[in-house]
Amino acid sequence: MNGEELRDLLIRYVEHRKLLGYRYTHGGVLTRFVQDHAIEHPGESIKAKEVLEWVTRVHRAPPTQVAILSALRGFLRFVKAIDPATSVPDNHLLPSPRRNPPYILNEEQLQSILHAAATARPKGGLRADAYVAVLGLLASSGLRVGEALHLKERDVHLRNEPPHVVLRETKFKKSRIVALHPTTAVHLQQYADRREHKCHARRAPLFFVTDFGQALDYDTLSRWFSCATAKLGLHLPDGRRPTLHSLRHSFAVRRPTQRYEDGASAAELAPTLSVYLGHVSPRESYWYVSSTPELLGIVSNRFAAFCGVGGQS
Numbered sequence: 001m002n003g004e005e006l007r008d009l010l011i012r013y014v015e016h017r018k019l020l021g022y023r024y025t026h027g028g029v030l031t032r033f034v035q036d037h038a039i040e041h042p043g044e045s046i047k048a049k050e051v052l053e054w055v056t057r058v059h060r061a062p063p064t065q066v067a068i069l070s071a072l073r074g075f076l077r078f079v080k081a082i083d084p085a086t087s088v089p090d091n092h093l094l095p096s097p098r099r100n101p102p103y104i105l106n107e108e109q110l111q112s113i114l115h116a117a118a119t120a121r122p123k124g125g126l127r128a129d130a131y132v133a134v135l136g137l138l139a140s141s142g143l144r145v146g147e148a149l150h151l152k153e154r155d156v157h158l159r160n161e162p163p164h165v166v167l168r169e170t171k172f173k174k175s176r177i178v179a180l181h182p183t184t185a186v187h188l189q190q191y192a193d194r195r196e197h198k199c200h201a202r203r204a205p206l207f208f209v210t211d212f213g214q215a216l217d218y219d220t221l222s223r224w225f226s227c228a229t230a231k232l233g234l235h236l237p238d239g240r241r242p243t244l245h246s247l248r249h250s251f252a253v254r255r256p257t258q259r260y261e262d263g264a265s266a267a268e269l270a271p272t273l274s275v276y277l278g279h280v281s282p283r284e285s286y287w288y289v290s291s292t293p294e295l296l297g298i299v300s301n302r303f304a305a306f307c308g309v310g311g312q313s
Helices: 003-019 027-040 048-056 062-080 107-117 126-141 145-149 182-196 218-231 245-261 266-277 282-290 293-312
Strands: 164-167 176-179
Touching: 003 027, 003 062, 027 048, 027 062, 048 062, 107 126, 107 218, 126 145, 126 182, 126 218, 126 245, 145 218, 176 266, 245 266
Parallel strands: none
Antiparallel strands: 164 176
């Protein structure tokens, strides 16, 4: 297959991904690969070893290399339908990046963080109320930080039954409705009432704002959270400290843990939890289970009890 044919296939592939609604077409990296292959292997079918060599020739972080190989595999499957001699590299040719276990916050730690947020400066300003509200929302709903900070005032429905927020085209272009616990809705309404008394804030389209109607900035909130948790002495034995994402992680672990402790099936909860969290599939949600010793311990005890019952019957 010559370079011109490969470039035409790339154009068709990118358009195909756009029509399917993918946010990322990977056009940049795929174009560079096609250009290099046309120069280095003119008229030849693409071989897996050449793809792997191209991905690893430039020093990149392992997660980046894995992401590039994944993008190339999708394109090469498309090419293979036209040129059967094309080789699609195996998915495990590069070491998969290891994810650190999530930092799970307990109830006492969450309360201490919210108490610290209530004292955020400027004293008496809306920022402290906004910090308490957004952190409480993250901890009680598992929203991504960006999803919460980009909520518009019109998408927060606290007086409905059930109270909920509407998330529009967030990660993976997925929109969803997230129901809120009544206690969460009460605290958010308290913030909304304070927000309404601020002239500039109530005119702002975003829900979480400062006194002058400016959106809460992710970097500023993240720095405050890092400083606050450091002062509270929150860290793991290896020195890792919680981040804003730990609030989402904690929610994702507490739900199946509570389910198991109540004697119900967490497996039945998994698909619902996956949709609630905005995951593409339950597989992403299962990572929280597999990486949490406490939850694995509960599962192990349940399984041991099951085996014991089975052995006696």
